[in-house]
Amino acid sequence: MNKTILCVSLFLACLAAQAQYYMQDVSGKPLLTSKYVDMVGTPYIFENWTKGEVILADGKAHKDLDLKYDQVEGIVFFKGKNGADMGFTSLVKSFMLYPNNVAMSFITVPEIKETEKDPYFEVLSDGKKVKFLKKTKKVIRESKGYNSASITRTFGENTNYYLLKxxxxxxxxxRDKKAIIAALSDKSAEVEQYIKDNKTNFKEDASVAAVVNYYNTL
Known part of the structure; x- marks a missing residue:
């Protein structure tokens, strides 16, 4: 009888310890995200929660999280156990999003000083020689209709591209032919031929990323 009680006690203790581990697995702090009211559009890269993973500045990795990326404030946050918006207590060094099972990678780039307060870049091409990066910043714009006193607030996008050596x-x-060839000038002849052979569409990120991928093989 005593052995049975002891075994049950140990089992319950293990469950409690395991529950405590998972509760403490991701440290977070409540966020105030209700500031975006009466606005057209979304401040986030995706309106709904998206599965993803993060690597923090201390090297800890957390997977299978529900994430949102606020492109106005430049922060990534997660859904807490009670459904609340929770910010990470440690800096997010990089993160992945998986919309519709498509992987999107975001990193911080300390070398690009002009974006220190909004540090995340989407990695479109991750090569040993050059990375092709995309920076999307959302801004709040206000406008008035003709003869109207009411103000409409919308989210606009500013997008820039970088090649990081x-x-x-x-x-x-x-994101055009002339600029890409000039930036990859040490292999300009090969790059230009690749663009011609593959009929590169410079209106598409993936198509331009393929050019950079090719450059990284030369």
Whole structure:
């Protein structure tokens, strides 16, 4: 009888310890996200929660989280156990989002000083020589209709592209043929031929990323 009680006690203690571990697995702090009211559009990259994972500045990794990325404030946060919006207590160094099972990678780039307060870049091409990065910043815009006293507030997007070299230097580029060839000038002939052969569509991120992927093989 005593053995049975002891076994049950140990089992319950293990469950309690395990529950405590999972509760403490991701440290968070409540966020006030209700500031975006009476606005057209969304401040987030995706309106709904998206599955993802993060790596914090201390090296800890957390997977299978419900995440949102606020492109106005430049922060990523997670859904707490009670459904509340929770901010990470440690800096998020990088994170992944998986909308419709498609992987999207975001990193911090200390070398690009102009975005220190809004540090996350989407990695479109991750090569040993050059990374092709996308920076999307959302801004709040106000407008008035003709003869109207009411103000409409909407979210607008500003998007910039960067080529980051392995030595830490970078170039801000336009997503067009001339700019990409100029930025990859040491292999300009090969890059231009690749663009011609593959009929690169410079209106599509993936198509331009393929050019950079090719450059990284040269």
């Amino acid at each position: 392995s030595d830490g230097t970078y170039t801000k580029v336009k």
